[in-house]
Amino acid sequence: MEVTVGEGRVRMGMIGGGEGAFIGPVHRAAAELDAEIALACGAFSADPVRSVRSGVEGYGLSRERCYANAAALFAGELARSAGERMQFVSIVTPNHLHVPQALAAVRAGFHVVCDKPLAMSEAEALALAEAARRADRLVAVTYNYTGYPMIREARHLVASGALGRIRRVQCEYLQGWLAQAQPDNKQADWRVDPARAGAAGCFGDIGSHCENLVHFVTGLEMEAVCADLNRFVPGRQLDDDGNVLVRFAGGARGVIIASQVAVGEENGLCLRVYGERGGLAWCQQEPNTLRVSFADRPCEERRTGGPGLSAGAMAATRLPAGHPEGFLEAFANIYRNFARAIRAHEAGDRAGVAALAGEFPDVRDGVRGMRFLASVVESSARDGTWVSM
Amino acid sequence: MEVTVGEGRVRMGMIGGGEGAFIGPVHRAAAELDAEIALACGAFSADPVRSVRSGVEGYGLSRERCYANAAALFAGELARSAGERMQFVSIVTPNHLHVPQALAAVRAGFHVVCDKPLAMSEAEALALAEAARRADRLVAVTYNYTGYPMIREARHLVASGALGRIRRVQCEYLQGWLAQAQPDNKQADWRVDPARAGAAGCFGDIGSHCENLVHFVTGLEMEAVCADLNRFVPGRQLDDDGNVLVRFAGGARGVIIASQVAVGEENGLCLRVYGERGGLAWCQQEPNTLRVSFADRPCEERRTGGPGLSAGAMAATRLPAGHPEGFLEAFANIYRNFARAIRAHEAGDRAGVAALAGEFPDVRDGVRGMRFLASVVESSARDGTWVSM
């Protein structure tokens, strides 16, 4: 016998995320955190048996909605009634499958959530953007770190002009888990394979988050990059470390740093922004604190749920101050906003959809991210020549 | 039309947690985080209309499973088939309702999750313990902070003997939200009312967490307390602040501090334990770090998901190190372990139930907590005379 949950939830499917996957259960937990979305179906593995087993055993789904592959998922769901059919599909496969699967989804009429980086190339990303536009489908890209309340607060601070014109931006993302070859690690496996990860390794996996976070918070457009990518682990074909100088339109300058061989670092994504009048600093590992500093008065610690926050930060907050909200909650904010956009879209509420622009990363963010990766790879290949974007 | 989720989930009901409640949605999100539990039904408010509306609109439930009151909930669910019926009920009402509702639940055959403090008196708590024993029902008490991975690690460290015999324990819990009278705050309202909160205010609400956390981590039994409770806000009838000296069986000594008038503090629960050979420190607001120090070598930072952790800590961890897990995840650990105990219980697996003892706070913790509160209140009333427990 089954439990049922009501009509209130947006129905989600998933491609990928089967047994042994790290990110699939994260997406499910994040999506369902607020009781606004329910995982209804999926094709969880390239192996049909495994796909079904993952759905039934891992996610508690009915067998009939666990499909052998993506094509079967689309077909099967289209065969269901509109009120039962999945409304969007979340694609959590390796990078090379993102766009083919997303294209199929939007053409079949489904909205899409896709992991980052969105594509294998900017051209591929643009093709998806165009297809989604034609099909009038929404696409979200899970640059999940933009979901943190204090990142929302940071964006507000910059936009409000409180820091003055931005001069300097630093964003670093340091991990250590790839400091050695990881022959038996499924997570590592495809990330170091150009055929599945794309032209950028470490920068594709985590440097891409830096680019997006910088854009989200500052609104600045990169004008040119000068990159030095490295491969430290013997035999590795893609960068596992790199440093990138950045020039932004309007005169700001900065640096983006990413490494997966920084031994002992966990998931060290930190952002600092300095304007003419003030600065801010945020680190993902203590995500509920945003440090804001000024020349002429003591620095402030703004806190998730604390006093003095902007409406945008409050909207991304679920608990009173001091009740730590973490990675899943930030991720959930992306999903929740996307679900609300879907609801508005299905209700024909164009203004409602437009009001949610910027509240979840979308296909334009995905395209811009691919341009960044291509430029970084090119600059590094040309020994650090500045490459215009 | 409805989405269905499979048989894998344990079915939960809720009493309380309706519109305007803070803790109800927290319980739901925590319970459902792992797709092992599903909220299936409830009586969410003393007002029948509000109760149903909360369930349908707030939780996305079918109207038929949103009941007018607790009695209707029990009756209605008992009328359902065994495979559909709720398996446990979560009681998230003010303190004075805990035991009456829990007694009704266990007598009706339901397992119970109850918020802390468990009762209005130790006697009342003992009555529930006895009723649960007779009915062979499981009871969990949501001392949720014991769910943090680093608290599990701390418990392991003490139990392993790594710190040597424990000498000194400090636990403080500082909040500032009740520093002023809060006439219009629903959360504050019942907490400062002896008829609904019980004999202890601040100590009932948060000091009780200290007592439980100390016991969970150290295993020490309190022998006597010497308390100084305060009422700082004019007109307040219950303590809003206090300091308690503690003597533990076996010779350890310590102090428990709680305040809800510590302006500017959010949810500052911190624990420190010192043994003959080492010490540990943990603060809830940065819950993923456990500081372990020794006389003869540099101090260590153990981290959720990081290297070198005990099996117990790992079992309470969902994400790789550096992906912050927070309040909800810790809370979810309590629910998940309780759901597993229910499954074992329903399968007649007594050993399985026994193996989960200590993995969620139970009715004995609730009883011990009431004894602590009674002793603290008595000691303070007697101007700090040591009161034996």
Added chain:
Amino acid sequence: MEVTVGEGRVRMGMIGGGEGAFIGPVHRAAAELDAEIALACGAFSADPVRSVRSGVEGYGLSRERCYANAAALFAGELARSAGERMQFVSIVTPNHLHVPQALAAVRAGFHVVCDKPLAMSEAEALALAEAARRADRLVAVTYNYTGYPMIREARHLVASGALGRIRRVQCEYLQGWLAQAQPDNKQADWRVDPARAGAAGCFGDIGSHCENLVHFVTGLEMEAVCADLNRFVPGRQLDDDGNVLVRFAGGARGVIIASQVAVGEENGLCLRVYGERGGLAWCQQEPNTLRVSFADRPCEERRTGGPGLSAGAMAATRLPAGHPEGFLEAFANIYRNFARAIRAHEAGDRAGVAALAGEFPDVRDGVRGMRFLASVVESSARDGTWVSM
């Protein structure tokens, strides 16, 4: 051949602080940090040979000004011309020698700096106060932690009313170095001996700093204490740990905690003060940060040398913000203010002396400290009965 330093410096003598001493060189370095004081002479050890050797080799003094004992120091210096003679003597001997030596010094006409606790009893401290008054000599007591700029800022904040009426005070001082018996440690040796340390061990050594710091910052007078002192290390005759509940005149409440068996703790002196409108927190191990929090706006970090500080904090600061000032600099502030008071006194500038009251801890602080220790010891001996002060 010798270097000479000019008349600008106040001439200091020292009693104690010879070979193997920790605190003697600290006093010298602190006293001389600002080129306003020069160590000119001393009797550095009870052993005459060692005394002279310590002065010549350890402090670079001329042999003729290194005396065999305190009496010889006073006599020898009195025999010198007024312009050459030491102006004050710093007493850095074990506690039981403080008052006898200080009495001799003031009666011989020297101003005195004395380590804390000032005496073996309140009566003894009062006798010194009276003798100093009659001799018109200045006495400073090196409650050195009051010298930190951020402690000066904290005092200013409380006095300014920014925090509102104070309700709650917590001060703790945790060390671990006496967690085991230390048979061969000269520093430990006398501190655990009642004949030389007095009636309080850990509380005399470090709990006394808490009492003084609380008074310095808040201005509150203790009304009564309820203490639980412990002796954890077998064979120890004095407390090595303890917790004290405190009631202040005017209704504030608090707790003072001190331990020297908190394994792994270094020199963990932390103060927190909460008023009706705001709170502050400071920890000695990161002394250049003062955290100030409010109910209605983000918390602030005030920093040594940073923007927005009071005049008193700025006067205690030597370097621009971000250039860490530490223990010696704080200590030096006490000496510098005392030297300035001596100069004012010698110039007959009573107003100048009065203006420096509160800028260094004086004999009244020493007396109050003894009363605190006596009360704590009495309360603990009477099993935690509240003892009025």
Added chain:
Amino acid sequence: MEVTVGEGRVRMGMIGGGEGAFIGPVHRAAAELDAEIALACGAFSADPVRSVRSGVEGYGLSRERCYANAAALFAGELARSAGERMQFVSIVTPNHLHVPQALAAVRAGFHVVCDKPLAMSEAEALALAEAARRADRLVAVTYNYTGYPMIREARHLVASGALGRIRRVQCEYLQGWLAQAQPDNKQADWRVDPARAGAAGCFGDIGSHCENLVHFVTGLEMEAVCADLNRFVPGRQLDDDGNVLVRFAGGARGVIIASQVAVGEENGLCLRVYGERGGLAWCQQEPNTLRVSFADRPCEERRTGGPGLSAGAMAATRLPAGHPEGFLEAFANIYRNFARAIRAHEAGDRAGVAALAGEFPDVRDGVRGMRFLASVVESSARDGTWVSM
């Protein structure tokens, strides 16, 4: 009348550091911290009246040893007896005067301490190195941050191989005090003037510390740099911000970041080093903590004065753990080691001098620093072309 200090102290002169100077009193306090050095004389200003007044009033020197200018200082001191004469001179003037004054000093027979950057060009620095070699005089360059105990520990850790082969180095130095034009700030004035500061502004002033610190800790030699220097404040002629990619001999890679327009930053010098097996992190604003991390065990906090430190770190430590040592103490370590080298040199103890190599930054560090600055400026001028060193 005068106080005299004994023969034990090395006699120091100073050029610059007169009224209004920040760094002169810092050098004096640091030099005299340990009673191993005494400031004996100086020429403190280009203005003769001011020079003498600064010496007498600011430093408490005899008028006869306060000279009108550097030439008079050298002549006057040479006229004194060997036992009275200054032994080294500390040059704390703007950059363009460093080498001319240092050359005159070594040629006159005095050892030299010189502020960084050592010169206006590498050629000038090399000329000084050669002159010092011929005159057999010692030269120290006050890259003062190498004096911190935890930096000594970091050097030891790298040298010991505990981190494995170094792959990645990040060093940043962020200040905010030049975020606006500072027309009336004496400290700012010459630092932004190419005629007095040299070809590099922010990088000369603080980026130079990064270069030296990286070299000191890792021993790595830079092979090439790729720089992007910026001038954010209108009208500024020199860089006030910049980012530099670095390639080290042996394959390590990294980035050096410096800014003086990072509003709200104080003196944020931070170093991170990652090897194949471990990493370390240190920040100057909390200088007594060194974070050491590994892939396979919890990260450690090594602490000044704490357990488990290397001999080199202990030798640089004056106080027990938890008694914060700061900027002055680190600076004093440079002076103390230099004074000991002078004593060994004057005693003809070549081995003693050699043993102190590496214990204070010397002229080779100064030369290497100039090469770094020249390369950075050149690379930036050539739009980020990699420039070999």
